[in-house]
Amino acid sequence: MMLCWILISLFVGFLKAQENPDVIYAQVGGTVTLPRKDIKAENVYVNWYRGNNESITIARNPQSGIIRGKDTKTHIDLSQDFSLKISPVQESDFEIWRCEQYVLTSNYKKTYKLYHVTIPKVPAVMAGESLYLECQIESSPVIPTVTWIPPKNSDCNQINLKGEKIKVNSVSRCHSGVWTCKLEYMKKTYHTEATTTVYVIDLPSSPNPIYKSSSEVKIPCSLSSNIPWSILNETGLIGGSWSFTPLNDPKSTHSFLKLDVDSVFRWIKIPDTVSPVKAEEIKLKDHDLSINLPVSENIRGLYTCDLTFSRKTLSTKVQVEVLxxxxxxxxxxxxxxxxxxxxxxxxxxxxxxxxxxxxxxxxxxxxxxxxxxxxxxxxxxxxxxxxxxxxxxxxxxxxxxxxxxxxxxKAPVDIWLYVAISSGVVVFILLLVVFIMCIRRYRQMMMYRRRKTKFCCCKNPQQNQKGFYKT
CATH class of the missing domain: 2.60.40.10 (Immunoglobulins)
Known part of the structure; x- marks a missing residue:
């Protein structure tokens, strides 16, 4: 009688194990590991089965090593401790998985069921806008605790956020990158991480001027993260420009390059404008909008890089100083x-x-x-x-x-000769001028004397005429 009760208890436990498999969450395209019960025995046999299929999907045999079923896909493998590893997770993997272990006459069984965790695609956001994230969890017998882990960017101190839906106000470059939705369940026995990439479109400005004296200078203008051009187009990119304000004329600002977004992204010279750029066009690489200029005194001033979208214009300014x-x-x-x-x-x-x-x-x-x-x-x-x-x-x-x-x-001889001749000519001219002035002065004096009239009184007894006569 006691033996019957033991058999019935084992059978009921087996049925419960079959009816209530452990919950495991996974993201399509991600990685998930189904842990086996840790049985410390070198001669343990580990068999993994998919659903109700009685044929082995993948197994560990102490004598033969790893054995794969004939229909086993390459994305299914065993980890070092013979747990089942699925990477990348496919839609067909969301079902029941069974693990059976044998050590001599002992038999250990464990059942799991995969459930979806999904993060809807997040559109790119502009710097200063709000970011909305949602971790969609398929209904299961357990209720997970959800924690959002922000990107680990340098110089950015971010805090973890709780809840399936979160809102981040006034995003910056610190929020650009991979966000992780972490699920903890079954009294934190299991945890699953789902990820999504967030693009924050921003043109960070250079806080300090660029100082150069020769060669070339790179005027930086780049997006805060490596955003594909297709993402920029989806966000409503219209165009862009480079403009210049000279140091010696702060009120004179003119654009000299415009962004071609039709096919190949490139900078093109604006016709009938003075441009410090030598090339007629500049092809852009790695989403870098920077330009290179030859260093001269004429490039001193403020450079502005603009990206124009349908709802906003982003700008960055760079001051260039030339010594x-x-x-x-x-x-x-x-x-x-x-x-x-x-x-x-x-x-x-x-x-x-x-x-x-x-x-x-x-x-x-x-x-x-x-x-x-x-x-x-x-x-x-x-x-x-x-x-x-x-x-x-x-x-x-x-x-x-x-x-x-x-x-x-050393000063050459011909220069000293030129200096001596020049000095002699100057002295001769001065003497000539003085001589001419003296002659003119003498002539003026003689003319003055000739023009002076003299009168005298004559005493002539033979004449009875009286008066003065010119002599």
């Missing part, structure tokens, strides 16, 4: 002349900036008159020939440097 060293005498500078080297950004610097001079190889800056941005050499000598470097510093940080090679030479 330039110039000589008051040009090149070459002759021995004995004075020269002033000027280092400037084209505008007045604030007190937190500092300029330092380095001279090489023969000259020494310490012997010259320094005034931050100016280096004055009162009398150039041949040993002053060399490279003069002006370094721009701000708050102890070296921003950039500019070089000038000072070429010094």
């Amino acid at each position: 330039k060293v110039s000589s008051s005498r040009g090149s070459p500078v002759y021995e004995g002349q004075s020269v002033n080297l000027t280092c400037t950004l084209g505008h007045q610097l604030t007190s937190d900036f500092e300029m330092k001079w380095n001279c090489s190889p023969l000259s020494s800056c310490s012997s010259f008159k320094l005034n931050s941005s100016n280096l004055f050499i009162p009398e150039v000598k041949l040993e002053h020939r060399g490279k003069y470097t002006c370094e721009l510093w701000k708050n102890g940080v070296n921003l950039t440097s500019a070089d000038l090679f000072l070429k010094t030479e």
Whole structure:
């Protein structure tokens, strides 16, 4: 009688195990692991079955190793501890799975059932807008606890959020990336993670100006995340532009590039505009909207990169500063002349900036008159020939440097001859002018004397006429 009760109890337990399989949630396209009961025996046989199918799907045999059924798909495998691993999960996998283990005469059975967890596709959002996320859970005998884990972006401190539906206000680049919906159930015995990718469209601005002195400069303009062009088109991308405001004329802003979004994304020159870009068009790579410009004094100013969408325009601004060293005498500078080297950004610097001079190889800056941005050499000598470097510093940080090679030479003989001849000609002209002025003065005096009239009184006894007569 006791034996009958034992058999009945085992049979009822088996039926309950069959009727109430453990709940396992999974996401289509994701990965799920069905754990086997940990039986510590080297000679354990592990058989996995799909649904009511009596043929083995995949098994572990101590003698033969891993055995696969003839209809077993390649996305089903055994993990190191012989648990069942399904990756990627397919729609046909959402059914009952059975695990049977044998050790000598002992038999251990476990049943699981897969349930859906789904995250609807999230459209791309603009920076500053609200983000809505939902974790849709198929009804099952258990009620999972839902926790949202935000992307782990650098310099971003995000907090986990609770609930199947969440709302994130005023999103930024920190919210762009993979969001994870974590389910915990069966008294936290099991957990499942479903993921979705969120795209936040933003053009972060460069907080600091770019300082250059030579070669090329890259004007950055890139999206905060690697967003496919197809996503941008779905969001309503209309076009874009690059515009420039010169440093010496802040009120004069003009666009010089426009974004072609018809087929191949590229920057195209705007006709009849002054453009610092040499190429007629720039093909874009890796969703990078940046441009490269040759460095010169003419590119000093503010650059604005715009992306225009149907409901909003995103902009980023970049200030470009060019350090330039110039000589008051040009090149070459002759021995004995004075020269002033000027280092400037084209505008007045604030007190937190500092300029330092380095001279090489023969000259020494310490012997010259320094005034931050100016280096004055009162009398150039041949040993002053060399490279003069002006370094721009701000708050102890070296921003950039500019070089000038000072070429010094002895004054050639023909120059001194030219100077002597020129001086002689000037002296001769001066003497000639003085001589002519003296002659004119003498002639004026003689003319004055000739024009002066003299009268006298004559005493002639033979004439009775009285009066004055001209002599």
